[in-house]
Amino acid sequence: MSKEIILILVFIAAMLLGYKLINAVPSLLHTPLMSGMNALSGITILGIIAVTALAGSVVGKLLGALGIVAALINVVSGFGVTDRMLRMFHSNKGTKEESE
Amino acid sequence: MSDTLYYVISAVLSLGVLLGIRLMSNVKTAPLGNRISALCMLLAIIATMVRTDFSGSLPYIIAALLVGTLLSVYMAARVKMIQMPQMVGLLNGLGGLASSLAAILTVLTGSMLGKFELSTAGLALGIGALTLSGSLVAAGKLHGIFPQKPIVFPAHSALTAFAALVLVVLMVLLPISQPVSHLTLCLLLAFVGLLFGWLFAIRVGGADMPITISLLNSSSGVAASIAGMALGDILLVSVGAIVGASGLLLTLIMCRAMNRRLTQVIFSSPAKQAPAAEAAPAPQPVEPVVPAAQDVTETEDAQAEIEEEPVTAEPAPVPAAQEADLGTWLADAQSVIVIPGYGMALSQAQELVKQFTDKLESQGKTVRFAIHPVAGRMPGHMNVLLAEVDIPYELLCEMDEINPDFPNTDLVIVIGANDVINPAANTAEGTPIYGMPILDADKARRLIICNFDTKPGYAGVDNPLYEPNPDILLLLGDAKASIETLLSHL
Structure with a gap:
């Protein structure tokens, strides 16, 4: 099988699996889910690191560095705010125990 | 690192990400799920750093990683919860920027690029660019930098469609053309992609924002995934695709909850789609009557609301006859359902709502919240x-869970929500909200509505609940003031 076919198959399989799993997330958690997914979309940092390494010109390297900064903010802030949000969700029992 | 090893690592990390998402389906395990996803991402970055052969680029990459980390820790700690939508929008945009830069650099510096690499890079560049501009416009609107109301140019739909067409033509040209240089084509693609994203997002009103944000979330994932195809990076392809699927699913859920088709949101203005909105005096700016002490988040929302009205700090006037009712109603009610909308968020009334519900609960009443899927x-x-x-x-x-309980509920308290409880959605054929699923607040025994005014919501359809009714009490004005009025009667 050629590399192209494998990549396209992986794309389709990941789409289907992701769709199935995300369907199970209750709407209660849709905002954190979304910001978590948003952080994951920063996975593009892998690509930008790889091409920055290849870049020959200084302009290319600078553009690459800009891309890395952007993607990393996407990743770290995304996971950071998601974590902050998820920690805010308290159970009924939990809050009572804490306040007493 | 051999390719086989990298494939194995990719498979393991992709499964880790999927496990993280699986854990997100339960509120108790969700924080762990998020951390697993974050850990997988960290490992993926490390694997890439190990695998990549850096020739003189290392200082740039290290510097970029440091700057990025510092900036993001600062941003993540500072953002307020009411600002989450624009934060997500901004981060989406950065993801789009990174994907388009990765695509441009692939085309310009890659050696021995085949047709597959060039076409996928073109696609990633176009989608990344439209994600960037679309997200920035959306975030700007949410943050009040741009006006919230839809901005529609003459022949807007035609322009949008034309930009999309040009985008496709350029993507097709990239792998086949020789007369035009790759650099020129890339710049054109980036430009038209940015233009398309801007055209698309600039005419989205406040009500369609949840859909737009979800859609851009999806496109940022798709852009990353396709950039991964151009680079032959299997991990990038799989994780990007997962994000793409998630955004798409959320988009469809939102569309269903708002009774809108996806194509309507992308290619046509909400105002044009709503025949009733033009006849109704609906979403007019209220700035003239708003006292000066307003912050940015409030004025930004003067127009194009879906379910709620902007708020002011005016106290809520209650007619004397109703004043007496208020106390009795609250005292009589054993089961209470609160329906919050964006009006509550604008007025920052959450803290008071918490005090209010605590007090009700301490009197032995059951209190629950009914959350419409597109509230906020x-x-x-x-x-x-x-x-x-x-x-x-x-x-x-959730709506489906609580709707059957409304007929057995003594009292419903609406705080800054309008269209999502408008019974006209069930009856008024031909209006934009007809067929939209609503919370059946009207089925409850009694109803207290704490909204800013009785103007129709964003959809421009009059709400029959505002007509005089012995079982409905209106507390008009700022949500905070209204809740304080309620508190004083407990």
């Missing part, structure tokens, strides 16, 4: 705002 500015926004003030998540109920 992004999916699940209300839940986050209520969780922030320590309201237990067990009390936050």
Whole structure:
């Protein structure tokens, strides 16, 4: 099988699996889910690191560095705010125990 | 690192990410799920750093990683929960920027690029660019930098369609053309992509924002995934695709909840789609009557609301005859359902709502919250705002779960929500909200509505609940003031 076919198959399989799993997330958690997914979309940092390494010109390297900064903010802030949000969700029992 | 090893690592990390998402389906395990996803991402970055052969680029990459980390820690710690929609929008945009830069650099520096690499890089560049501009416009609108109301140019739909067409033509040209250089084509693609994203987002009103944000979330994932195809990076392809699927699913959920088709949101203005909105005096700016002491988040929302009205700090006037009712109604009610909308968020009334519900509960009443899927500015926004003030998540109920309970409920209290409880959605054929699923607040025994005014909501359809009714009490004005009035009667 050629590399192209494998990549396209992986794309389709990941789409289907992701769709199935995300369907199970209750709407209660849709905002954190979304910001978590948003952080994951920063996975593009892998690509930008790889091409920055290849870049020959200084302009290319600078553009690459800009891309890395952007993607990393996407990743770290995304996971950071998601974590902050998820920690805010308290159970009924939990809050009572804490306040007493 | 051999390719086989990298494939194995990719498979393991992709499964890790999927496990993280699986854990997100339960509120108790969700924080762990998020951390697993974050850990997988960290490992993926490390694997890439190990695998990549750096020739003189290392200082740039290290510097970029440091700057990025510092900036993001600062941003993540500072953002307020009401600002989450624009934060997500901004981060989406950065993801789009990174994907388009990765695509441009692939085309310009890659050696021995085949047709597959060039076409996927072109696609990633176009989608990345439209994600960037679309997200920035959306975030700007949410943050009040741009006006919230839809901005529609003459022949807007035609322009949007034309930009999309040019985008496709350029993508097709990239792998086959020789007369035009790759650099020129890339710049054109980036430009037209940015233009398309801008055209698309600039005419989205406040009401369609949750859909737009979800859609851009999806496109940022798709852009990353396709950039991964151009680079032959299997991990990038799989994780990007997962994000793409998630955004798409949320988009469809939002569209269903708002009774809108996806194509309507992308290619046509909400105002043009709503025949009733033009006849109704509906979403007019209220700045003239708003006292000066308003902050940015409030004025930004003067127009194009879906379910709620902007708020002011005016006290809520209650007619004397009703004043007496208020106390009796609250005292009589054993079961109470609160319906929050964006009006509550604008007035920052969550803390008072928490005090109010605590007091009701201490009197032995059952209190729950009914959350409409599109309440707020992004999916699940209300839940986050209520969780922030320590309201237990067990009390936050989804629409389908709580709708059957309304007929057995003594009292419903609406706080800054309008279209999502408008019974006209069930009856008024031909109006934009006809067929939209609503919370059946009108089925409850009694109803207290704490809205800013009785103007129709964003959809421009009059709400029959505002007509005089012995079982409905209107507390008009700022949500904070209205809740304080309620508190004083407990």
